[in-house]
Amino acid sequence: MLWVDKYRPRRLQTLILNKHIGEHLTQLVATGDCPHILFYGSPGVGKKTLVIGLLHQIYGDGVEKIRVETKPWKIQLPSRNLEVELTTLSSNYHVEMNPSDVGNNDRHVVQEIIKDMAKSRPLDIQGQRSFKVLVLNEVDRLSKDAQHSLRRTMEKYSSACRLILICNNVSKVIDPVRSRCLCIRVAAPSQKDIMQMCQHVAGKEGLKLPEGLNTRIAAASDRNLRRALLMLETCQAAKYPFSDDQPVQLTDWELYIQEIASDILGEQSPKRLFVVRGKLYELLTNCIPPELILRRLMLELVKKLDDELKHQAAQLAAFYEHRLQEGQKHIFHLEAFVAKFMSEYKNWALSAFG
The missing domain is CATH 1.10.8 (Helicase, Ruva Protein; domain 3)
Known part of the structure; x- marks a missing residue:
C-alpha cells in the first residue's frame, strides 16, 4: 500500500491538517442532519480525507467495508438505448463515483444512474442515518447539462440521499448547484x-x-x-539511508514536459510544431489531464523567458485553458497554444536580436 493511503487519517478526530474543518463537520453531524456539501481546493490538499472522515462520523465503521464494482448500465433514451460502463466504490451506506469518466454521456449518468441510487435507502439503517450518501468526484469536469440534471436530483431526492461533491475549481460549478450545498474550501498546506x-x-x-x-x-x-x-x-x-543532498526525482510526465518546453524554445517552425504535437498527444493518451499539461508547460516556458514575455505567455495559457473547457478535442487547443506561443516568441526574438 502506498504511504499516501497507508497513513491517511480515517476519522475527523485524528486529522493532523485541516483540524478546524474537522471540528466544524463533527458539530454539523452532531445536530442530527447533514446538508449537501461541496469540498473544493487544489489537488492533494486533503479533500478526500475529509470525505472519508465525514462518512465515518455519520455511519461509523460500516463505511470501511467497501467494494469496487464495474458494471454496464442500460439507459433508455427516447430515440435509442444507451449502455455505459462505470466503476463505483461503495458500502451499504454510500456510493462513490466519477460521472465525468463517461465523457459526453455524463448527463445521462446523472439523470438515470444517480436517480436510481438516490431512491434506495441504506440496507441497514438500525442505529444509523436514514439517508444514503453519494460522493461525486471531479464535479467541475461535468458538462453544464449534467450539472443542471444534478441540481434537479438534489432537490427531488434530498430526503433519501445527501450528495458530497468534490472539485478542484469551484468556478466551473454552476451557481444553482453551489447554492444548494454547504461549500467548504480546503486550503493548500504550507x-x-x-x-x-x-x-x-x-x-x-x-x-x-x-x-x-x-x-x-x-x-x-x-x-x-x-x-x-x-x-x-x-x-x-x-536510496536509503537518505543523504542531505539527495536529488528529488520528478515524475516521467513532468520530465517529458520539460523536454517539450526545450523543443518549443529551441526552434519555431511547422516541423517542430508537428513533433511537439506528437509528444502532447502521447501525454494525453497516457491519461495526463489536458489542463495539467497546459499549466505545467506554461510554468516550464516561463522559467526560461525574458520578463517581457512572461505576462504574455500567462495570458495565452489562460485563453487556451478557457478554450479547453468549451471544446471536446483537447489536442487542438494544446497545439493552438504552442503554435501561438511559437509565433509570439519568434516575433519577439526577431525584434530583439534581428
Whole structure:
C-alpha cells in the first residue's frame, strides 16, 4: 500500500491538517442532519480525507467495508438505448463515483444512474442515518447539462440521499448547484505543514529524514501533500539511508514536459510544431489531464523567458485553458497554444536580436 493511503487519517478526530474543518463537520453531524456539501481546493490538499472522515462520523465503521464494482448500465433514451460502463466504490451506506469518466454521456449518468441510487435507502439503517450518501468526484469536469440534471436530483431526492461533491475549481460549478450545498474550501498546506507530515510519515516507517531533503521535497511538491508523500516514497526506494543532498526525482510526465518546453524554445517552425504535437498527444493518451499539461508547460516556458514575455505567455495559457473547457478535442487547443506561443516568441526574438 502506498504511504499516501497507508497513513491517511480515517476519522475527523485524528486529522493532523485541516483540524478546524474537522471540528466544524463533527458539530454539523452532531445536530442530527447533514446538508449537501461541496469540498473544493487544489489537488492533494486533503479533500478526500475529509470525505472519508465525514462518512465515518455519520455511519461509523460500516463505511470501511467497501467494494469496487464495474458494471454496464442500460439507459433508455427516447430515440435509442444507451449502455455505459462505470466503476463505483461503495458500502451499504454510500456510493462513490466519477460521472465525468463517461465523457459526453455524463448527463445521462446523472439523470438515470444517480436517480436510481438516490431512491434506495441504506440496507441497514438500525442505529444509523436514514439517508444514503453519494460522493461525486471531479464535479467541475461535468458538462453544464449534467450539472443542471444534478441540481434537479438534489432537490427531488434530498430526503433519501445527501450528495458530497468534490472539485478542484469551484468556478466551473454552476451557481444553482453551489447554492444548494454547504461549500467548504480546503486550503493548500504550507511548506511547513508538508515538512511536518513528511517527518511524521518517515517516523512511522522508522526512517531518518534529513532537513535538507525534506525542505527540497516540500518545495518541489507545489503545496500538494499527496505529491510530497509520493516523492518521499520514491526517494526511499531509490536510496536509503537518505543523504542531505539527495536529488528529488520528478515524475516521467513532468520530465517529458520539460523536454517539450526545450523543443518549443529551441526552434519555431511547422516541423517542430508537428513533433511537439506528437509528444502532447502521447501525454494525453497516457491519461495526463489536458489542463495539467497546459499549466505545467506554461510554468516550464516561463522559467526560461525574458520578463517581457512572461505576462504574455500567462495570458495565452489562460485563453487556451478557457478554450479547453468549451471544446471536446483537447489536442487542438494544446497545439493552438504552442503554435501561438511559437509565433509570439519568434516575433519577439526577431525584434530583439534581428
